[in-house]
Amino acid sequence: MSKKIYERPILRKVVEGIPNKFGSLKRLRPVETIDNVAINDIIDEYGSPVFIISEKTIRETYKTAYCAFSTRYPKVQFAWSYKTNYLDAVCRIFHQEGSWAEVVSGFEYEKALDNNVSGSKIIFNGPDKSDADLTRAINNKSLIHIDHFDELYTIIEILPKLKERPQVAIRVNMDTGIIPQWDRFGFNYENGEAWNAINRILTDGGIDLIGLHIHIGTYITMSKAYSIAIEKLAALANKTFDRFQKSISYIDVGGGFASQNTLQGAYMPATDTTPSFDDYAHAITTAMTSVNFPNNETPTLILETGRALIDEAGWLAGSVLANKRLADGRRAMVIDSGINLLFTAFWYDYEIFPVQETSFQSEPTTIYGPLCMNIDVVRNNIDFPLLNKGDRFVIKRVGAYTMTQWMQFITYRPNVVLIDLNGKVHVIRKEENKEVFRIQELVPKHLQNK
């Protein structure tokens, strides 16, 4: 019999059954399937890690949101926020459901066109629109949401060369009680910049001001902030009508609804605290119907909801690489998905589940990604059962801002698959390989010798 390797004994707290301030700890049940498809089968077929998107959840979430607004207000239009997740398959699901496109760059604009969105159903936001971007978008009758005076001057400059009259809105920023106040985008309400911009637009004569836009922040849990914003936009609309006899046809309240992901440091889980679509819809539509718009008109209500429509539909499944003890004896688990894929792990306490049955015992564990980088922490100090090397895990609610903000750092980006309504699995973005990078790179002649 060979001699056993000596292992230093450590003391560890066994937390099974011991109540914390909320009651007894519950055993973490595994999540084995998504829409009745076994996660293990998906990993076997498409590799580890892998992003998994549920078409069913996207459609159901969209319908819930649309219903919350359309039952309370007569004219409602959603525009899918491309930067939240611009995989073509995802965008096309939203477009099939009736969403327009909301884009913030020439690249996203082109994606929307390629997804067969007609120009007049594309909202062009953001501070970065080149002369060529503006020319194309205006000629396509897209809605241009002007961010700053320099953009307005550009539009005025290119006016003589345009084939269509620009259809514009201005983005307005304001104090709604939300901290920090996002005053770097658009024109400020309180200091009169927004009113100046409207005057400059309407004295020109060649531009149509058809809407007013806000996007007051993201992960906003205070629905009242939207009501305050709508009151201020209505005041601007009335002032505009009094002076120019022009009424606007839509109010765009942007995005910003919170998803059910819990922010780091939050006391209660977000599933208990996040307002529902009904809560937001109540606050927003009540404000829309209680303020007076010029001529008693009812402007269309546009929503650019991103995060809250897609977070729930996305999952990230992967495998455990190793377990180890840190210097002070704490348990650490290394997994094959890090902040390269979950940039958002900096803000969120993601929920992570084993994919297979585990032991009843759990232990405070820090979950690290695979990167050679100290900040690559997916979850800090959570109570988690022991998973062995090769065991699988799945992280919940990763649909928003992951597949757009992910970085190609150290490893390739993995496959993204979509489970359709019939439970069929489709690759919607291929895993990267060395060819992807070889195509992009050029080696100067003097470095080409073998």
Ligand SMILES: *Cc1c(COP(=O)(O)O)cnc(C)c1O
């Ligand atoms: C990012 C963004 C959105 C989407 O915001 P969420 O917080 O994800 O809902 C909507 N509108 C604009 C202008 C944006 O920049």
